[in-house]
Amino acid sequence: MKVIIIGGTGHIGTYLVPRLIKAGHTVVCVSRQQAEPYVNDETWTSVEYVTIDRTKAEENGDFSSRILALKGDVVIDLICFTTESARNLAEALNGKIQHFLHCGSMWVHGYSEQIPTTENQKRNPFGEYGIDKAKIEAYLLAFHKESGFPVTILHPGHITGPGWLPINPAGHLDPEIFIRLAKGEEIVLPNFGMETVHHVHADDVAQAFIKAIENKKNSIGESFHVVSEQALTLRGFAEGVASVFGREAKLKFLPWEEWGKVNNPRNKELTWDHIAHSPCGSIAKAKQLLNYQPKYSSLEAVQEAIEHYFDKLGIQVGPNQEGKYSS
Numbered sequence: 001m002k003v004i005i006i007g008g009t010g011h012i013g014t015y016l017v018p019r020l021i022k023a024g025h026t027v028v029c030v031s032r033q034q035a036e037p038y039v040n041d042e043t044w045t046s047v048e049y050v051t052i053d054r055t056k057a058e059e060n061g062d063f064s065s066r067i068l069a070l071k072g073d074v075v076i077d078l079i080c081f082t083t084e085s086a087r088n089l090a091e092a093l094n095g096k097i098q099h100f101l102h103c104g105s106m107w108v109h110g111y112s113e114q115i116p117t118t119e120n121q122k123r124n125p126f127g128e129y130g131i132d133k134a135k136i137e138a139y140l141l142a143f144h145k146e147s148g149f150p151v152t153i154l155h156p157g158h159i160t161g162p163g164w165l166p167i168n169p170a171g172h173l174d175p176e177i178f179i180r181l182a183k184g185e186e187i188v189l190p191n192f193g194m195e196t197v198h199h200v201h202a203d204d205v206a207q208a209f210i211k212a213i214e215n216k217k218n219s220i221g222e223s224f225h226v227v228s229e230q231a232l233t234l235r236g237f238a239e240g241v242a243s244v245f246g247r248e249a250k251l252k253f254l255p256w257e258e259w260g261k262v263n264n265p266r267n268k269e270l271t272w273d274h275i276a277h278s279p280c281g282s283i284a285k286a287k288q289l290l291n292y293q294p295k296y297s298s299l300e301a302v303q304e305a306i307e308h309y310f311d312k313l314g315i316q317v318g319p320n321q322e323g324k325y326s327s
Helices: 011-023 044-048 056-058 061-068 083-093 128-146 176-183 200-215 234-244 255-262 265-277 285-289 298-313
Strands: 002-007 025-029 048-051 074-077 099-103 151-156 158-160 188-191 199-201 220-227 252-253
Touching: 002 011, 011 044, 011 200, 044 099, 048 128, 056 061, 056 083, 061 083, 074 083, 083 099, 099 128, 099 200, 128 151, 151 200, 158 200, 158 298, 176 188, 176 234, 176 298, 188 234, 188 255, 199 200, 199 298, 200 220, 220 285, 234 252, 234 298, 252 255, 255 265, 255 285
Parallel strands: 002 025, 002 074, 025 048, 074 099, 099 151, 151 220, 158 199, 188 252
Antiparallel strands: none
């Protein structure tokens, strides 16, 4: 089949494109510019690149027609963030393609009343991103019921892997947290460190897209969580990272207001967003209907990303006597 990937040069596309090529599909990658994938793979030489600036094309009113003109059997949209954008594309493609896959987010759930959160639980989104993604999901599923539009929605958690720094045990993106844990130095966590984060390796996200295409009868008209088997508490996350480097985590805890005073505004904003959501998603539905089997645990996905980051910057870590890592 001919598969059109919108936004295919990013982290998910790095793993999704090679999987599609190896499965025998023809792949057209639509993006603003031809970028290098995060991980090299010879299959990229088989990809057709089409340069379209989505924002400008949507302003001109011809984005959907340009995607339609590519005559794909399957369209995968990895970079849709508004209902209007989703509606314009879905209406243009309806009846013209076999399958449409939209990349959503675990943020559609907002806060959870029961965990692990399942796909059919009540949505309580908050924040612009989560609210917009929830609106897109609701529109696409309603359009499917109304017209038969062949849509599948996949909701990844915190995507990570080589080239993409993970959310850290403090709930933000400062890599210094990982460096301190690798050195056996103290880090400070908010509250009691019992809020959760739920990572997923980008290759497992790619796997889920492939499985959704292969199991089209089970996936059309449905939403699926795409995360690792288990979420991590901030505390457990810190302890796990430290152990990877042969260290024991040295943790200090502060109430939220005090913690915020010793962190910069950007870190505080990101951490609040993550601990307020505290995602913990069930993948039972994806496992049953798609045969989704994540290769990486949360900690394994993060470990691969951290090691890549350390190697890239020349941060000296090496194997100790236990075969783990120490600074």
